Each structure stands twice: as C-alpha cells, then as structure tokens.
Amino acid sequence: MPQHSTPKIGIRPTIDGRMGGVRESLEAQTMGQAHAVAELISSKLFLTDGSPVECVVHDTCIGGVAEAAAAEEHFLRERVDVSLTVTPCWCYGSETMDMNPLRPKAVWGFNGTERPGAVYLAAVLAGHTQKGLPAFGIYGRDVQDAGDSSIPDDVAMKILRFARAGLAVSQLRGKSYLSIGGTSMGIAGSVVDSAFFEQYLGMRVEVVDMTEVARRERDGIFDQDEYQRAMTWVKENCTEGFDANSDDKKRSRDKLDKEWETSVKMALATRDLMVGNPRLAEMGFHEEAQGHHAIAAGFQGQRQWTDTYPNGDFMEAILNTSFDWNGRRCPYMVATENDALNAVTMLFGHLLTNTAQIFADLRTYWSPDAVQRTTGHKLEGDAASGLLHLINSGPAALDGTGEQQVDGEPAIKPWWQITDEEEQACLQATTWHPSITEYFPGGGWSTRYRTKGGMPATIARLNLVQGLGPALQLAEGVTVELPDEAHDILDQRTNPTWPTTWFAPRITGKGAFRDAYNVMNNWGANHCVMSYGHIGADMISLAAMLRIPVYMHNVSDENIFRPSSWNAFGTADPEGADFRACRNYGPLFG
Numbered sequence: 001m002p003q004h005s006t007p008k009i010g011i012r013p014t015i016d017g018r019m020g021g022v023r024e025s026l027e028a029q030t031m032g033q034a035h036a037v038a039e040l041i042s043s044k045l046f047l048t049d050g051s052p053v054e055c056v057v058h059d060t061c062i063g064g065v066a067e068a069a070a071a072e073e074h075f076l077r078e079r080v081d082v083s084l085t086v087t088p089c090w091c092y093g094s095e096t097m098d099m100n101p102l103r104p105k106a107v108w109g110f111n112g113t114e115r116p117g118a119v120y121l122a123a124v125l126a127g128h129t130q131k132g133l134p135a136f137g138i139y140g141r142d143v144q145d146a147g148d149s150s151i152p153d154d155v156a157m158k159i160l161r162f163a164r165a166g167l168a169v170s171q172l173r174g175k176s177y178l179s180i181g182g183t184s185m186g187i188a189g190s191v192v193d194s195a196f197f198e199q200y201l202g203m204r205v206e207v208v209d210m211t212e213v214a215r216r217e218r219d220g221i222f223d224q225d226e227y228q229r230a231m232t233w234v235k236e237n238c239t240e241g242f243d244a245n246s247d248d249k250k251r252s253r254d255k256l257d258k259e260w261e262t263s264v265k266m267a268l269a270t271r272d273l274m275v276g277n278p279r280l281a282e283m284g285f286h287e288e289a290q291g292h293h294a295i296a297a298g299f300q301g302q303r304q305w306t307d308t309y310p311n312g313d314f315m316e317a318i319l320n321t322s323f324d325w326n327g328r329r330c331p332y333m334v335a336t337e338n339d340a341l342n343a344v345t346m347l348f349g350h351l352l353t354n355t356a357q358i359f360a361d362l363r364t365y366w367s368p369d370a371v372q373r374t375t376g377h378k379l380e381g382d383a384a385s386g387l388l389h390l391i392n393s394g395p396a397a398l399d400g401t402g403e404q405q406v407d408g409e410p411a412i413k414p415w416w417q418i419t420d421e422e423e424q425a426c427l428q429a430t431t432w433h434p435s436i437t438e439y440f441p442g443g444g445w446s447t448r449y450r451t452k453g454g455m456p457a458t459i460a461r462l463n464l465v466q467g468l469g470p471a472l473q474l475a476e477g478v479t480v481e482l483p484d485e486a487h488d489i490l491d492q493r494t495n496p497t498w499p500t501t502w503f504a505p506r507i508t509g510k511g512a513f514r515d516a517y518n519v520m521n522n523w524g525a526n527h528c529v530m531s532y533g534h535i536g537a538d539m540i541s542l543a544a545m546l547r548i549p550v551y552m553h554n555v556s557d558e559n560i561f562r563p564s565s566w567n568a569f570g571t572a573d574p575e576g577a578d579f580r581a582c583r584n585y586g587p588l589f590g
C-alpha cells in the first residue's frame with residue numbers, strides 16, 4: 001500500500017539581519033516567539049486522524065535571502081504546506097518573506113515598541129500585496145513589553161484560525177473526489193466539474209461506474225470477516241422502526257433481510273473504493289486494495305441504481321458517522337445524490353472541526369404563522385423568525401442526533417473524544433426504516449432521528465456560478481427542538497423515514513438575514529451541510545485562501561479574518577471586496 005506524509009505548519013522566525021549587536025540581541029526572543037507559537041498550535045489543533053498538528057520551526061532565524069531559501073528547502077523536505085512568519089523586530093521585508101505561491105501564509109508582527117515588529121509586519125505585507133502573494137497579517141491589539149513571551153488571546157485566536165484553515169487547504173491538496181456514478185436526477189451539484197476541483201482545491205476527480213459496487217457485491221470483493229462482524233453489529237445496534245409503505249408497497253421480510261446484506265456490502269465497497277483496503281490485496285485484489293486516494297465521495301444512487309438495488313442510505317449514513325462496527329473512527333465524507341458541491345462543503349466543515357457533518361435537503365421554510373396554523377404551536381426565542389427543515393434520505397451522520405455532549409450540552413465531537421455511552425446514545429436515538437418503495441423500488445434502509453435542540457450550528461453550501469466561479473454561502477444559528485406533537489404533525493407531512501433537524505439561523509436584520517424566510521429564499525441549491533458550532537469565521541478564512549468568495553453570511557465583522565491585501569479592494573463593504581479580491585487572484589491551483 002502506498003504511504004503518504006502528513007502536512008505540517010512551518011514557523012519562520014525572521015530577524016533583523018545586522019550582525020554585530022542588533023541580530024545577536026534578538027535571537028533568543030525571536031526563537032522563543034517561534035517556539036511559543038509552535039507549542040500553541042500543537043497543543044490546540046489536531047489532524048483528522050486525531051494526531052496533534054506538527055510544527056516545524058526552522059532551525060535558524062531568517063535574516064536575509066540565503067536563510068529564507070534554506071528555510072524553503074527545509075519546508076519542502078518536511079511537507080510544510082502552511083507557513084507562519086513571526087518576529088518581534090524589524091527585518092528586511094522582501095528578503096525574508098515566504099514566496100511559495102501555493103502555501104497559505106501569515107505573519108505575526110509583535111506589537112511592542114522597543115523594536116519595530118509592527119513596522120516589519122506592515123512592510124512585508126506591502127510586499128506580499130505588491131507581489132500577488134496574499135498573506136494574513138496578525139497584529140495584537142495591546143502593546144506588549146519587550147520581554148513578554150506570552151501570546152495574547154486576540155493573537156492566539158487569529159493564529160489558530162489561520163492554522164485551521166491552512167491545514168484544511170493542505171489536507172485537500174493532492175487528494176481525490178470519487179464520483180460513484182454520474183448525475184442524479186438532474187441535480188446540478190452532481191454534474192461534477194473536474195476543472196473546479198483541480199484549480200480551486202488542488203484535487204482530482206476520479207469516476208467509477210456504480211456497476212463497480214455491484215461487481216464487488218456479486219463477486220464478494222470485500223473483507224468477508226469484516227462483513228460478518230458488520231452484520232452482527234447491525235443486528236445488535238440498528239433498531240428497525242415502522243414500515244411507512246402502504247400495504248401493497250410493503251416488501252417481504254425476506255427481501256428486507258437481503259436489503260440489509262446488500263446495504264452493508266455497499267458500505268464496505270464504497271469505503272474500499274475511496275481509501276483502499278490491504279485485506280483486498282491478501283485476497284488477490286491488488287488494484288482494488290489501493291483505492292482512489294479519495295478524501296470525499298458521492299454516490300449517484302437515484303435513479304438507475306435505486307430503481308434496481310437498495311438505496312445508499314445505510315452506506316452513506318454509516319460512512320459519514322464517527323463510528324461503526326470497527327469502533328470510533330474518522331468519518332468519511334460521502335455525499336448522497338453525488339452532490340459534489342455539498343461534498344466539498346462537508347469537507348470544509350470536517351477539516352475545520354474534525355467532526356461528522358450533516359448532509360441535508362433544505363426542504364421547507366416554516367414561518368411562525370404556518371406552524372401556528374398547522375400545529376397550534378407558537379414559535380418563540382431562537383425560532384421566532386421561523387425554522388428551516390433539514391431532511392434527506394441517507395447521508396446525515398448519526399452524530400447529528402445531538403446525543404454527544406460538550407459541557408452537558410448537545411454537541412458533535414471529534415471522533416476520538418466520543419465516549420462509549422455517547423456512541424450508544426446516538427445509535428439508540430436512531431431507527432432504521434424500510435425505504436419508501438415508490439421512491440426507491442430497489443429498497444434500502446433509511447435513518448430516522450430528530451436532532452436535539454440547542455446545538456450551535458452552521459449551515460453552508462458551495463455553489464458554482466457561470467461567469468463567476470465558485471461562491472460559498474453560510475448561516476450560523478442553532479438547532480431547535482419542537483414539542484412532540486408539533487414535530488409529529490410537521491414531520492408527517494414529509495418523509496417520516498428520514499432524519500430531521502430544525503434549524504434557526506441567527507437573524508441580524510440585514511440583507512439575507514432580515515429573517516429566516518430570506519435565508520431559505522437566498523439559498524443557492526437544494527442541499528446544505530450542517531456543521532456543529534459557529535464555524536463561519538473559519539470557513540471565511542479558508543474560502544479566502546482558496547480564492548472562493550463568500551456571498552451570504554451572518555458572521556460579525558470583528559471575526560472576519562482574510563489576507564491583508566483584501567483591504568485594498570475596499571474596506572467599507574468587505575463582502576464586495578472579497579469578490580474583487582478573489583477575482584483578482586484567481587484560483588489557488590489554477
């Protein structure tokens with residue numbers, strides 16, 4: 001099996017190059033600042049496999065171009081895909097700067113006045129702006145004393161936001177999106193655009209026909225032992241719920257049992273197609289064992305597959321979840337209906353948080369009046385402006401039940417922080433139902449749950465706009481729990497065999513956030529992704545690194561952190577400036 005390296009963050013301590021007093025007096029402080037930043041990042045940030053993020057501090061301070069070149073060679077050897085330059089003092093701007101065009105970069109200039117770190121920061125950022133190499137500038141609000149080795153909170157917040165976004169870029173780069181099948185029911189997001197993946201994400205698109213999944217099922221090309229274990233686990237942990245089909249559309253028990261078997265095999269086959277499996281090599285399937293190096297995938301399903309075979313609901317739901325019969329593990333990002341643009345949005349959310357993502361249709365905006373008319377319930381508090389109904393067959397991770405906890409509140413956690421009890425609670429809050437035969441003639445098992453209320457969450461969507469390119473939209477808000485009776489009335493109007501999340505966007509009174517109706521009305525497609533937490537600001541930093549403008553968000557101005565050159569495209573209207581800056585720079589890998 002091929003081996004792959006993990007991305008690292010490079011720390012560049014830059015220094016005033018004048019020897020004979022100035023440089024020597026600053027060496028210890030500059031190196032100390034670099035190590036403090038490395039320590040901050042490695043103690044707070046983790047890769048998706050749960051390992052702490054490694055930082056590479058260049059072994060010498062960088063006082064001029066020879067040392068800058070040595071740092072670059074060092075970073076290329078170590079797979080440093082993200083760089084953070086730190087300094088407390090004046091340094092020679094264009095001689096010390098990181099000029100690698102693909103590497104997201106930031107500069108922290110110490111806010112002190114004994115030595116002019118902020119003057120260097122401004123000078124080097126001017127260089128970055130002038131040369132078309134955007135860099136994030138970090139300048140603490142309050143002056144620190146020369147000997148102060150601490151990292152102020154506002155600086156730490158920006159360092160971590162930059163690092164999270166930069167690591168997301170580096171984890172995308174070089175990977176594949178695996179399109180299993182083609183376009184589903186005319187959904188534009190599943191018209192997979194290779195050029196977008198290549199130019200904006202540094203990824204490639206791999207395509208396999210859905211018949212490959214059928215072949216693996218037919219010929220038993222999956223780990224047979226694992227399959228047995230998975231079936232036992234499913235019988236113990238996946239509780240069957242009601243069959244919502246009319247009597248003439250109900251499928252026989254024998255057929256339903258076979259659908260379970262196929263569903264589990266589909267999960268094994270899809271995962272192996274994405275990331276490979278050494279067990280397949282032991283069985284003689286050496287090519288299959290390698291997989292497609294996919295960090296995300298999509299399964300067309302509807303209609304050609306689902307008209308004949310069980311749908312992808314179990315496969316998508318379980319792969320997107322943070323655990324299965326093998327215990328807790330990193331969730332795979334698998335989009336239903338092969339909606340590649342939602343898959344990318346899931347990837348953004350996942351790489352920024354290490355958590356499972358909720359893929360959903362944005363089915364309905366329920367106004368307070370409509371809810372009151374149909375249920376008698378009055379929406380109040382977070383829901384006063386109305387609710388968005390997130391629901392879809394299949395791919396919403398079981399983590400979306402909200403049965404994990406942070407500080408006693410419903411949450412979705414990185415897979416390595418989830419406890420046995422929380423895993424069990426997610427499974428128990430979920431029931432599995434025979435899919436609706438009229439929609440899915442080939443059958444399959446759909447998940448049903450109801451997300452707990454009170455979770456801070458962000459919904460997002462990447463759209464492709466002809467003539468403009470990609471554009472991201474997002475809305476921070478909170479999940480809402482309706483009283484049982486009201487929930488049931490609204491749920492029964494839809495497909496009650498699918499998971500439901502009631503989401504209330506945070507209303508700002510401005511633009512698309514005048515009210516919840518306008519959030520729905522301005523959504524760019526049929527799908528969205530819900531991520532745990534308020535991650536809009538992190539998404540905005542990530543989008544800027546990739547030169548993807550964000551056209552609708554409710555993140556407050558103080559939390560927006562983009563490369564400093566964005567300011568030169570206009571400061572009064574940051575949303576408009578973002579479009580101009582992204583257009584000016586063009587796609588990162590294009």
Ligand SMILES: C[C@H](O)[C@@H](O)[C@@H](O)C(=O)CO
Pocket residue numbers: 187302337361392393439526527
């Ligand atoms: C069953 C239906 O075809 C649904 O899958 C459909 O409404 C969608 O999810 C569209 O995104």
Ligand SMILES: [Mn+2]
Pocket residue numbers: 337360361392393526527
């Ligand atoms: Mn859908």
